[in-house]
Amino acid sequence: MxxxxxxxxxxxxxTSRPLPDTRDELAELAPALRxxxxxxxxxxxxxxxxxxxxxxxxxxxLLDLGADRGIVATxxxxxxxxxxxxxxxRDVAARYFGAxxxxxxxxxxxxxxxxxxxxxxxxxxxxxxxxxxxxxxxASAYLSLCHERAETKLARAxxxxxxxxxxDHARIGWAYxxxxxxxxxxxxxxxxxxxxxxxxxxxxKVRLVEDESLxxxxxxxAPAVEDALLSAVTDLIVPGMAHVGLDPTALxxxxxxxx
Amino acid sequence: xxxxxxxxxxFASSSLLACGGQLDAITDGPDAPPGPPxxxxxxxxxxxxxxxxxxxxxxxxxxxPDVRSCEGGWPTTKGQICTFDAGIAxxxxxxxxxxxxxxxxxxxxx
Numbered sequence: 001m002x003x004x005x006x007x008x009x010x011x012x013x014x015t016s017r018p019l020p021d022t023r024d025e026l027a028e029l030a031p032a033l034r035x036x037x038x039x040x041x042x043x044x045x046x047x048x049x050x051x052x053x054x055x056x057x058x059x060x061x062l063l064d065l066g067a068d069r070g071i072v073a074t075x076x077x078x079x080x081x082x083x084x085x086x087x088x089x090r091d092v093a094a095r096y097f098g099a100x101x102x103x104x105x106x107x108x109x110x111x112x113x114x115x116x117x118x119x120x121x122x123x124x125x126x127x128x129x130x131x132x133x134x135x136x137x138x139a140s141a142y143l144s145l146c147h148e149r150a151e152t153k154l155a156r157a158x159x160x161x162x163x164x165x166x167x168d169h170a171r172i173g174w175a176y177x178x179x180x181x182x183x184x185x186x187x188x189x190x191x192x193x194x195x196x197x198x199x200x201x202x203x204x205k206v207r208l209v210e211d212e213s214l215x216x217x218x219x220x221x222a223p224a225v226e227d228a229l230l231s232a233v234t235d236l237i238v239p240g241m242a243h244v245g246l247d248p249t250a251l252x253x254x255x256x257x258x259x
Numbered sequence: 260x261x262x263x264x265x266x267x268x269x270f271a272s273s274s275l276l277a278c279g280g281q282l283d284a285i286t287d288g289p290d291a292p293p294g295p296p297x298x299x300x301x302x303x304x305x306x307x308x309x310x311x312x313x314x315x316x317x318x319x320x321x322x323x324p325d326v327r328s329c330e331g332g333w334p335t336t337k338g339q340i341c342t343f344d345a346g347i348a349x350x351x352x353x354x355x356x357x358x359x360x361x362x363x364x365x366x367x368x369x
Contacts, residue, residue, distance in 0.1 A: 174272035199332035
């Protein structure tokens with residue numbers, strides 16, 4: 001795992017404030033449940049690390065696109081944010097497990113190919129919008145649900161930290177959409193439904209449990225996750241696209257077909 | 260109906276512009292209703308509300324699959340794809356050490 005940047009969001013710390021001491025709370029859980037939760041958080045540590053790679057690509061794209069320096073700076077910070085998330089998730093896994101846990105495995109990153117993008121520049125714009133305005137907006141909606149349903153102190157604290165960053169990461173995409181040149185906006189306009197469909201498909205793979213058994217630990221049931229994702233499209237991304245001046249009609253129509 | 264994160268994520272995104280993205284952290288209080296929109300956003304919200312209220316009368320048609328939709332999206336931060344068949348315990352007995360000493364790795368947390 002990469003070292004955390006001293007000039008990162010929390011000046012080299014993993015979180016804005018230390019996680020609460022929840023040993024008493026966790027001691028009441030069955031060992032098997034604790035290990036199950038630890039495995040979930042350790043797996044998330046691996047996926048968070050992979051997204052640091054995604055933001056390395058997004059940051060490079062924003063630089064090449066000549067995006068506003070505030071957007072570029074936030075994207076650069078996002079790389080470190082994702083490394084912090086990796087450390088946070090591994091720490092939470094260890095707390096649930098009750099002992100140190102292995103380093104998360106390194107996962108391969110395969111960014112979207114967007115072979116039909118009309119230019120390299122257009123592909124880079126699609127990467128920014130896909131990763132930030134779609135993927136990270138889905139992440140924010142998902143984490144918001146997880147936080148809303150979580151009851152344990154450890155889960156609530158960890159989820160709050162993650163959500164705080166993911167919202168900033170989503171804002172990168174929306175700020176870029178609101179400031180991008182018109183010729184690239186026209187490309188994105190034509191790709192709204194493919195971007196929504198391909199990224200929503202990835203999120204629909206996140207199905208942990210079907211029931212409420214882990215909800216208080218911040219892991220809501222699959223039907224609630226599905227509702228949150230669809231609501232993010234219909235009530236957040238669609239009006240968001242209208243807000244930045246794109247025509248969301250086709251996207252709205254597609255989203256209704258998903259319900 | 261607007262999503263409660265719409266003002267936070269979309270309307271407030273302009274605060275990133277040339278400011279380095281230094282934004283407020285999320286507090287862990289009771290879930291509050293969305294705060295007031297940024298300055299100047301009221302007319303934007305009104306415009307969006309008008310968009311929301313505009314009936315979309317276009318017929319739903321199936322134009323066939325779009326190959327662009329068939330490619331993979333960006334990987335999520337929350338995919339649960341690791342199985343850890345060998346377990347997740349970090350500790351292992353130290354080789355050549357008497358007395359069962361155990362060596363563990365650091366977790367990297369605070």
